[in-house]
Structures are given as C-alpha cells and as structure tokens.
Amino acid sequence: MAVDADALDRWRRAGRISARARDLGAARVVAGASRRSVAEAIEAFIRSEGAEPAFPANLSRNDEAAHYTPDPDDRVTFENGDVVKVDVGAHLDGYVADTATTVEVGGTGRATHLIRAVRDALAAGIARVRSGVRVDEVSAAIESAIVAQGVKPVENLTGHSIERYRLHAGKSIPNVRGGPAAVLERGEVIAIEPFATNGAGAVENGPFGNIVRFRADPGPAAPELAPLFARFRTLPFTARWVADPSERELVRRRRRFFQTYPVFIEAGRGTVAQAEHTVLVTDTGAELLTTP
Numbered sequence: 001m002a003v004d005a006d007a008l009d010r011w012r013r014a015g016r017i018s019a020r021a022r023d024l025g026a027a028r029v030v031a032g033a034s035r036r037s038v039a040e041a042i043e044a045f046i047r048s049e050g051a052e053p054a055f056p057a058n059l060s061r062n063d064e065a066a067h068y069t070p071d072p073d074d075r076v077t078f079e080n081g082d083v084v085k086v087d088v089g090a091h092l093d094g095y096v097a098d099t100a101t102t103v104e105v106g107g108t109g110r111a112t113h114l115i116r117a118v119r120d121a122l123a124a125g126i127a128r129v130r131s132g133v134r135v136d137e138v139s140a141a142i143e144s145a146i147v148a149q150g151v152k153p154v155e156n157l158t159g160h161s162i163e164r165y166r167l168h169a170g171k172s173i174p175n176v177r178g179g180p181a182a183v184l185e186r187g188e189v190i191a192i193e194p195f196a197t198n199g200a201g202a203v204e205n206g207p208f209g210n211i212v213r214f215r216a217d218p219g220p221a222a223p224e225l226a227p228l229f230a231r232f233r234t235l236p237f238t239a240r241w242v243a244d245p246s247e248r249e250l251v252r253r254r255r256r257f258f259q260t261y262p263v264f265i266e267a268g269r270g271t272v273a274q275a276e277h278t279v280l281v282t283d284t285g286a287e288l289l290t291t292p
Helices: 005-028 035-048 112-128 135-147 223-232 245-253
Strands: 058-061 064-066 083-092 095-104 158-162 172-174 189-192 195-197 203-214 258-266 272-274 277-281 286-288
Touching: 005 035, 005 083, 005 095, 005 277, 035 058, 035 083, 064 083, 064 195, 064 203, 064 272, 083 272, 095 112, 095 158, 095 272, 112 135, 112 189, 112 195, 112 272, 112 277, 112 286, 135 172, 172 189, 203 223, 223 245
Parallel strands: none
Antiparallel strands: 058 064, 058 083, 064 258, 083 095, 095 277, 158 172, 158 189, 189 277, 195 272, 203 258, 277 286
C-alpha cells in the first residue's frame, strides 16, 4: 500500500498538531476546570495551527471509557480523583491523526497502575508493528502488558486503521489476542489504542455523548444538509461546532442521515484508562506520527 508523499506530509503535520493539542489538554485537566473550557481550548489550538479537529475533543471520566464531549451548556468541572481520558485528533484536508492520554486529577494515586498499564501496552503494541506482522501479535503484546499490571484490557474496544476522512477505516487492532486473521501492510496508518480497567473488562452503551457524524453524503435526498456535509464530510462533529440554530434543528430532525455516538461505559462500572498513538506501518517498524 503506497503512501503519496503529499498525503504523508499532511499526516505527519496533523500528528504533530494532535500531539501538542493532547498535551495542552492534559495540562488543563485540573480540579475546578470545566470540561467545556478544556475541550474548547483543545479545539481552538488545533484550528490556530491551521488544521481542523478530526472529532470533538473527548474528555471521558472514570467509568466513561470514550465518546463524551461537552454539550454547549455543559458546566461540569473536574474533581480530585477523576480519571480523565484526553482523546483528541486533528486533520489536514482529511488526513487524520488520533491520540490520547489519561490524567488523574490531583494525583491521588488510585489510578497509577491503570495509567501505567496502558502506557506499557501502547509501547508494547507499537514495538510489534511492522509490515507483514499479524495483527494478533500486536494484540497479544497489548494484552500481556495490561495483565502484567494486575488489571484487565477492555475487550470490546480496539485500535483501528485510518484513511482519508475515515477515522475508523475498517481494520481493527484488538486489545486482546484471538482477533481476526489480518496482517499489517506497509503504508497503512493505524491507531494503537489500549484501554485498561479494574472493572469487568468490557464496555456497554450509555447515554448520548453529544457526537454525531454523517453516514454518507445525503446528496439530493436532503439538499438542505449539503453545507454541513461540505464542512464535516463523514468525520464526527458536535453541536458546539454548529452555531446556527436552524442547522442544529436540521441535525435533530434528519437523524436518519447521522450516526450518533453513545458514551461507552465500563460494564462493571470500573475505572478506565486509555493511551493512543497514530503510527505509519513500515517494513522495519512503526513511524510514530503523534509526537510534538
């Protein structure tokens, strides 16, 4: 799978911007800060760097594993002891980078082993990446690193391949062994994304997480949605990004054209940690894209 040089340049730039946005967000996750202010700061930074957010900044807490972004009226603030997943992405002309880290507010120490588990698993998974390697080898390395810390991988959340304007492009990178018989190919862009928990080891759908995306171009079936599709294509977005009340109402009324994202809740209500990098698969290993 060849990668066009211009496309690779955009992926690398998007990766650097995403990494700095991730670190900026993590530094702002402190007691008393509001989820909305942190999300908006992350997204504003990405735009200031000449990119666009690839999806709304996810700031999921505690047993929320993923897919929570603040709505326009969110007033929730972080508290000491919160375990917050800062999951962000930037894109340049549809070339997406995706990265995440976990912050324990106030440094209480209750989640140190979970955070260590996902960091170790991320490094272990990336170390196995190269062209021709079975995906299951990457998954086994991730699982072993998490279990070594005495916690569980989240079995039904996975890493994923990325293509232009496609955040989840079809190939999954499970966090437990025994998955599909797929191999990594040179030139693929993939997200390695371990999740660890002290709970049941799986997630279930919770309430709406304030994130939607177009399933496909609505075309002549809903021409009134054309301006929104031109802006977001099939990447996820949120009501905070749609200032026009009439457009927000269109999204609500024409829901069949959209996929909605529930918050993923840990099935045993355990605490969840996450870490993630986007990498390019090469013949000799992984080129890490999401570093500052």
